[in-house]
Amino acid sequence: MKELVGKSVQELRALLGGKAVSAREVLAAHRQHIDSVEPELQAFNCLTEDLAARQAARVDKLIADGEVLPPLAGVPIALKDNICVPGYPTTCSSRILESYRPPYQATVAERLQEAGAIFVGKTNLDEFAMGSSTENSGFKPTRNPWNTAMVPGGSSGGSAVAVASGMSVIALGSDTGGSIRQPASFCGVAGMKPTYGRVSRFGLVAFASSLDQIGPLGRCLEDVAITLSVISGHDGKDSTSLSLPVPEYVKELTGDVEGLRIGVISELTGQGMDAEVLESVELAARQLGQLGAGVEEVSLPATRHALAVYYLIATAEASANLARYDGVKYGYRHRQAEDLLSMYRASRQEGFGVEVKRRIMLGTYALSSGYYDAYYKKAQQVRRLIKEEFDRAFARFDLLVCPTSPTVAFEFGARTGDPLQMYLSDIATIPVNLAGLPGISIPCGFGKSGLPIGLQLIGPTLGDAQVLRAAHAFEQATEFHKKRSPVLSAA
Amino acid sequence: MNYEPVIGLEVHAQLKTKSKIFCSCPAGFGGNPNEHVCPVCIGMPGVLPVLNRRAVELAIRSGLALNCEIAEITKFDRKNYFYPDLPKGYQISQYDQPICRRGHLTIGGKEIRIHRAHLEEDAGKLVHAGAAGLHGSEYSLVDFNRSGVPLLEIVSEPDISSAEEARCYLMELRNILRYIDVCDGNLEEGSFRCDANVSVRPVGQKELGTKTEIKNMNSFRAVQRAIQSEIDRQVAALERGERIVQETRLWNEATGTTHPMRSKEEAHDYRYFPEPDLVPLVVEREWVNEVSAGLPELPEQRRTRYVEQHELSPEDACLLAESKELSDFFDRAMLAGAPAKAAANLLMGPTVWYLNENKIEFSQTHITPENMKDLIEALNAGTLSSSTAKQVLFELLKAPGDVQAIVKEKGLAQMSDEKGLTEVVSKVLTDNPAQVSDFRGGKTKVRQFFFGEVMKATRGTANPQMVNKILDELLTR
Numbered sequence: 006m007k008e009l010v011g012k013s014v015q016e017l018r019a020l021l022g023g024k025a026v027s028a029r030e031v032l033a034a035h036r037q038h039i040d041s042v043e044p045e046l047q048a049f050n051c052l053t054e055d056l057a058a059r060q061a062a063r064v065d066k067l068i069a070d071g072e073v074l075p076p077l078a079g080v081p082i083a084l085k086d087n088i089c090v091p092g093y094p095t096t097c098s099s100r101i102l103e104s105y106r107p108p109y110q111a112t113v114a115e116r117l118q119e120a121g122a123i124f125v126g127k128t129n130l131d132e133f134a135m136g137s138s139t140e141n142s143g144f145k146p147t148r149n150p151w152n153t154a155m156v157p158g159g160s161s162g163g164s165a166v167a168v169a170s171g172m173s174v175i176a177l178g179s180d181t182g183g184s185i186r187q188p189a190s191f192c193g194v195a196g197m198k199p200t201y202g203r204v205s206r207f208g209l210v211a212f213a214s215s216l217d218q219i220g221p222l223g224r225c226l227e228d229v230a231i232t233l234s235v236i237s238g239h240d241g242k243d244s245t246s247l248s249l250p251v252p253e254y255v256k257e258l259t260g261d262v263e264g265l266r267i268g269v270i271s272e273l274t275g276q277g278m279d280a281e282v283l284e285s286v287e288l289a290a291r292q293l294g295q296l297g298a299g300v301e302e303v304s305l306p307a308t309r310h311a312l313a314v315y316y317l318i319a320t321a322e323a324s325a326n327l328a329r330y331d332g333v334k335y336g337y338r339h340r341q342a343e344d345l346l347s348m349y350r351a352s353r354q355e356g357f358g359v360e361v362k363r364r365i366m367l368g369t370y371a372l373s374s375g376y377y378d379a380y381y382k383k384a385q386q387v388r389r390l391i392k393e394e395f396d397r398a399f400a401r402f403d404l405l406v407c408p409t410s411p412t413v414a415f416e417f418g419a420r421t422g423d424p425l426q427m428y429l430s431d432i433a434t435i436p437v438n439l440a441g442l443p444g445i446s447i448p449c450g451f452g453k454s455g456l457p458i459g460l461q462l463i464g465p466t467l468g469d470a471q472v473l474r475a476a477h478a479f480e481q482a483t484e485f486h487k488k489r490s491p492v493l494s495a496a
Numbered sequence: 497m498n499y500e501p502v503i504g505l506e507v508h509a510q511l512k513t514k515s516k517i518f519c520s521c522p523a524g525f526g527g528n529p530n531e532h533v534c535p536v537c538i539g540m541p542g543v544l545p546v547l548n549r550r551a552v553e554l555a556i557r558s559g560l561a562l563n564c565e566i567a568e569i570t571k572f573d574r575k576n577y578f579y580p581d582l583p584k585g586y587q588i589s590q591y592d593q594p595i596c597r598r599g600h601l602t603i604g605g606k607e608i609r610i611h612r613a614h615l616e617e618d619a620g621k622l623v624h625a626g627a628a629g630l631h632g633s634e635y636s637l638v639d640f641n642r643s644g645v646p647l648l649e650i651v652s653e654p655d656i657s658s659a660e661e662a663r664c665y666l667m668e669l670r671n672i673l674r675y676i677d678v679c680d681g682n683l684e685e686g687s688f689r690c691d692a693n694v695s696v697r698p699v700g701q702k703e704l705g706t707k708t709e710i711k712n713m714n715s716f717r718a719v720q721r722a723i724q725s726e727i728d729r730q731v732a733a734l735e736r737g738e739r740i741v742q743e744t745r746l747w748n749e750a751t752g753t754t755h756p757m758r759s760k761e762e763a764h765d766y767r768y769f770p771e772p773d774l775v776p777l778v779v780e781r782e783w784v785n786e787v788s789a790g791l792p793e794l795p796e797q798r799r800t801r802y803v804e805q806h807e808l809s810p811e812d813a814c815l816l817a818e819s820k821e822l823s824d825f826f827d828r829a830m831l832a833g834a835p836a837k838a839a840a841n842l843l844m845g846p847t848v849w850y851l852n853e854n855k856i857e858f859s860q861t862h863i864t865p866e867n868m869k870d871l872i873e874a875l876n877a878g879t880l881s882s883s884t885a886k887q888v889l890f891e892l893l894k895a896p897g898d899v900q901a902i903v904k905e906k907g908l909a910q911m912s913d914e915k916g917l918t919e920v921v922s923k924v925l926t927d928n929p930a931q932v933s934d935f936r937g938g939k940t941k942v943r944q945f946f947f948g949e950v951m952k953a954t955r956g957t958a959n960p961q962m963v964n965k966i967l968d969e970l971l972t973r
Binding site for chain 1: 535542546574580584586630772774775
């Protein structure tokens with residue numbers, strides 16, 4: 006049984022297709038592994054056992070009937086708990102939604118289901134995806150499987166941990182300013198934020214609508230590519246989803262980076278980055294050069310403003326997106342209020358955590374009469390500059406690289422007292438969201454403490470395939486992805 | 497001092513789409529509470545709006561009918577405020593790039609400019625237990641059936657200078673929207689709602705006075721009364737040397753006055769910003785041209801045509817064109833060959849009376865254009881008198897029928913038989929000897945009485961000219 010944990014999508018497919026194992030057995034093996042490691046790691050808010058059992062039974066029937074297996078048949082997947090699956094709570098790790106069960110299905114969940122995936126559970130996150138360590142969860146901390154004294158990153162910490170620890174083969178996260186890539190980096194897995202509009206946001210509980218994007222996490226690039234093809238594509242329920250054909254990304258993984266022009270972003274490979282991180286990223290760039298790519302430095306001065314711009318735009322949108330949690334229709338309501346206003350106040354005061362309230366207030370302020378021009382509007386203008394700067398860079402380069410995060414995973418509590426310090430954790434990932442570009446984090450080394458380091462590759466709009474191709478070529482040429490977290494290698 | 501009022505109106509017109517503006521729930525009036533709702537229109541987490549193109553089309557149609565410019569690119573914005581009937585905590589509306597701008601309509605020869613018209617979603621409805629409003633109620637319930645119904649907010653320039661003119665503007669606006677079939681225009685059901693901005697200034701002064709906004713007016717009469725009452729209040733206050741406070745005031749139908757609701761300081765900061773869940777909409781010119789080509793004749797054009805082509809008086813043309821249904825029928829009767837003046841009279845007089853009396857719409861009646869033509873012919877030929885024609889008209893409105901058949905069946909043909917009529921008149925005179933001697937004694941007014949008696953005896957079918965002639969003969973004999 007144990008040997009079924011830690012497999013890739015294609016390995017499982019071969020086993021299932023050859024009738025060597027059943028989807029039920031694959032699920033059971035993962036369940037057993039979850040039972041043993043989840044109590045310490047705390048990656049899941051809930052396990053979707055009944056649903057998983059039904060999905061596994063359906064795959065086994067397909068196998069028995071000799072049908073062609075869909076791309077993710079029998080593959081255990083974990084979904085971030087801000088993605089709606091009917092019949093189970095979707096909490097966003099917030100007390101305000103603790104009891105909320107959506108009656109509708111996220112488009113990505115629907116597509117995964119059709120592709121034969123098995124949903125093992127809903128993963129923990131920073132409340133409403135606001136944070137970089139999953140410490141802002143309203144319920145519990147999730148621990149890093151490489152070292153349980155460390156945070157897993159965030160906000161998709163639960164999803165990154167599920168994949169890194171082998172509790173699932175793949176996972177979905179959401180990325181608003183780095184929430185897939187940064188935890189992928191901290192947990193030593195691959196995590197991709199696709200081009201904005203590539204994946205439908207219908208059924209993803211919104212944090213900042215113009216930045217949010219769902220994406221896959223996996224232990225290898227092939228798994229990420231297969232999953233991305235499944236979840237991508239136009240959705241009539243999301244007006245911002247792009248109506249363009251979806252490539253079969255796995256076919257793009259040719260290993261060929263010959264002649265690829267790669268720019269190393271100088272602003273994100275200097276001050277503020279840990280030396281061991283910079284060292285690994287430099288080595289990685291050199292490695293890409295040895296594979297045939299042309300590597301040069303490129304300066305993107307406007308990215309220096311990205312953090313400020315992000316914390317105005319994301320919070321402004323969040324202040325409106327989170328207004329619906331008012332105690333009237335669903336979710337937490339303070340029951341002893343005397344009148345409407347005090348019911349609103351008490352429900353939101355008690356239902357939201359500190360960071361969420363901080364961001365709602367920031368965003369409300371940025372949009373207020375008299376401040377709109379100086380903050381929100383100015384931020385939109387600078388966002389445009391950042392986007393244009395990227396566009397110019399992509400006229401000269403096919404891909405840009407930089408570290409995913411300035412550091413490796415840090416200790417619990419190390420940054421909770423200083424929000425700015427925490428925000429800096431996403432300094433290299435945020436510009437990518439502001440420009441709507443595809444970006445991926447892949448393992449490119451280990452720090453002195455043995456914790457994984459992530460390399461970020463950034464592509465032009467809709468350059469998801471070339472991002473995956475380069476990342477895959479790097480992966481195939483290196484051994485970093487083969488090193489498993491202690492929790493998984495012990496399995 | 498003499499003061500002149502300056503009035504601008506904001507109208508919220510519900511657009512007649514099948515489904516709501518951002519989801520596929522039915523948009524019509526009615527349904528049990530919270531029956532016409534889905535995760536999108538009750539603002540559940542994770543759902544997204546998808547724009548109903550039909551709502552945009554109706555907005556374009558309205559804009560064109562109101563002589564507006566139609567934006568090439570339009571976008572949506574979030575208007576943020578908390579209220580239990582607003583499920584998302586923001587309303588999707590349009591802030592700085594409305595779909596329609598700079599239009600006008602004409603009332604009695606005066607042009608009233610339209611500043612803008614924009615699309616937005618309606619909110620739900622609160623029902624309070626134990627009190628009229630939220631305050632003091634035991635509990636309140638929300639019905640989201642109306643939430644997400646498309647609205648077109650039409651904002652006039654402050655070109656209106658009396659309460660009467662405000663009422664005329666509203667009636668003309670409603671008439672136009674009904675003509676182009678985009679709005680029911682029902683003030684009571686709330687499918688056509690109006691707020692008024694009112695200020696006054698000394699005659700001759702250029703700067704505008706401080707304005708107040710008046711809400712809660714549920715009929716044309718209420719709009720006129722509320723605005724007049726507010727004008728009077730402001731003038732009285734200024735004459736007492738007081739200042740007008742910028743505020744929102746509620747009209748109270750029972751007391752006939754307005755009272756303060758919230759001051760400028762208490763006004764919401766709506767924190768508008770572009771709606772990131774919807775992409776800006778490019779309104780292709782071909783689409784606008786297509787909508788424009790499909791536009792029917794508008795009230796103003798119709799009135800002109802009635803005067804020029806059918807030689808109706810401007811008053812009659814105005815009255816007739818006020819109802820699209822009635823004037824549509826009039827046009828069809830003209831095509832059938834009915835004479836204009838007689839048809840207009842029959843429609844505006846007895847037909848309107850009949851509709852009001854029976855509380856029905858014209859569409860619920862059965863008369864055909866051919867019926868109208870036959871009826872007028874019978875009238876002109878002397879087969880029917882104006883009184884019997886009315887009776888036939890009512891029969892035709894009530895059920896499908898034929899003029900000749902009704903005349904025959906009800907015995908309504910005009911009595912022009914001289915011998916028969918002479919007998920009836922003789923009998924009336926014989927039966928009323930006292931009145932006859934009064935008449936002969938000089939009280940000529942009694943003649944009316946004899947005429948009436950003859951009509952009564954013939955159930956209105958007697959030919960009036962002949963009755964007069966015979967009366968003259970017999971009385972002077």
